[in-house]
Amino acid sequence: MIQNELPSIAKSVWSATSHEPPECPPFTGNQETDVAIIGGGFTGLTAALHLAKSGVCVTLLEAETPGWGASGRNGGQLNPGLKEDPDKVEQHFGPAYGKRAVETSGKAVDLVASLIAEHEIDCSFSRPGWIQPIHDMSAWSTVARRVAQWQRREAPLRMLSETETADLLGTGAYKGAMLDERGGQLHPLNYAIGLAKAAIKHGAKLHAHSRVLGIEKQGASQVLRLNTGQLRARRVLICTNGYTDQVAPQHRRTVVPIRSIQIATDPLTDNLRRSILPHGHSASDSRRLLLYFRLDADGRFLMGGRGDYSESGLKRQFAALHKVTRQIYPQLEDTPFTYHWGGYVAMTADHYPHLASAGDGVMSAMGYNGRGVAMATALGKVLADWASGVREEDLDFPVSKLQPIPFHFMRRPAVAATIAWSRLRDTWG
Template identity: 60%
Template structure:
């Protein structure tokens, strides 16, 4: 393993395990001069790369612009857990959106993990993909009832899931700290940066043109489409797909104000001795527990251990939370007490008020996909395909996700204060169970 860090990032959140273990990647050119295409995609994360791939495979001329490089943002920094489903459970989704649209949303979200793994297999992406399954460990009796309802609703829809008692949860996690758990066999884990790099290469093979270090500065509508300006060039397109998610800047305008970026962070150990590695997730699962400020954890490349959770906006606060995660890891796995912690990094997760991802329509030429609420590996990939369908003219009534208008969050400029207050409240509620 190398000591590579995330380029052009604050040093205190740049020492990423995924960057240190990334596959060699292609250097994509910057956009220079005049270019034209049918569809322009802004953002080289999972949603944008999936959209570009599926458009190119359909014969659409597509160009993708990224301010840095494909996978630079949250797509190359997250925990690599492939988690099916949405934050709300199936009955709530159908009650909110009706049986027809709600049913399509449930199928899309429930099958999103399978969609990712099938895509990886079809494209031959080297990203350590494992369909071992995803576990939701239960940390309290109140959470047990929530998980039971979730399990019952998905099982009525024939989802491949199992409830685990305390002993089986302990066997699969390697810790007896939880009361039980739910195993979703549709999920699993992967190397997130290598997955993003693989999607980029596959999109280019299919005919997409990818441009790195090409920050989109502004757009303007023209008679026959949209013109996107960068520092060194212009891109003329018939349609524009904005997929910047938690890294939206001034270019995204009101689209970026529909989500709140929250820093999620991770720590990882040096490679573990074989006896310790064998005692943690012996069958290769990954887990995200039921706390409001959840912990998500797994083994990573080279028998490392990875723990993630909520970060902070400041360097001091983030470094404090890194230590909180290390201590939480040792509490779960005392055998980690003597190992070294080599990596610590973070990135922006885009949260929505509704806790649902958003498929936004600005007008006939401009769409956006954003707000994956911490489940971006599966849902961003799946919604990238949906926004590609929309760009190809599939009617809104036939899409597998609802189309909404852009509605910025009121007082968005105060988002950091609101987030800090919400985090403090959630932390208190977790402490009292």
């Protein structure tokens, strides 16, 4: 179970099957560090690892335990690229920075693979490729354009016919698909635990159950206030994504946390296993409210989709997820779903993650728009470079201004309206 979470979204397959986490004693006393990191997900943990490796004194403060947020709960799908396609990314950031953003996001899975190999992280990593199945012919041209744009950049993507798609997915529910051979998958909580262990091994100090309550500039330093003490730092990295609280009110207004939920079975029988995703691909489809699915390393089937803020809404969404899973895979009709869980993804108004400075040595990376397993790993490294003194213009991802979302206090009704509209458009095609 995910500790300190609503019971209805706490029964996670990853928590039930994870390795022992490292010892991370709660923070106490008055301490000093070069770089303080708030948040122990992939962003904060990779930043801590890179900084510690290069000899920087780094202290990470996590309100719960490493990987407690989205990083320990996600679908474990390593999908290269950003939400937007490469041509649009280059237009958005301009030719020089845009090209860098495309390269960094396109190679983000390589970075994950190299970290796993270098630090011998045991997290069931595999790289059979990522499939984006097309739910309706109206999405075909969008997906084909994506493939063409990446192919022009020599990335190994191709379109699949309806028959090829049915063979690779084990369902005839889709009209065709895109296959991106760069994609992979892993056990996300074990990846977070492995990153935490590696960071500690290289000298980073990690503190669990250590919620930062406030940040205050004092002279040339920033002072982080906790219930149990305070930490003085030269630089602060805010890595709290969809869980950003009042510690960073400006950042909080730049993202909208949206719940994503998942269900999982127990390990399937060999027969069922052979009939679903027989070559081990992961999939997230072309719907606006996308469905994402895969098998884990032990053959459990996982399906994810959009959640809700309220208990009654969650109940409805879990029931809808059961139903659609059995529509796509009728062979699961009699298979119970043992696990039900969820967490917050952080959406931004422009659909891009934001690497930003709040002035005076306070830097942040957040807003992965549900595409953060590989990308948070990549931006954690960029944050580490930045905190080590690499100039903004030389970073592997462009720095943008903090962009508060207008009428942020209205986010919940706005999200509900957007979801209802997207659902209608998905149904109409």
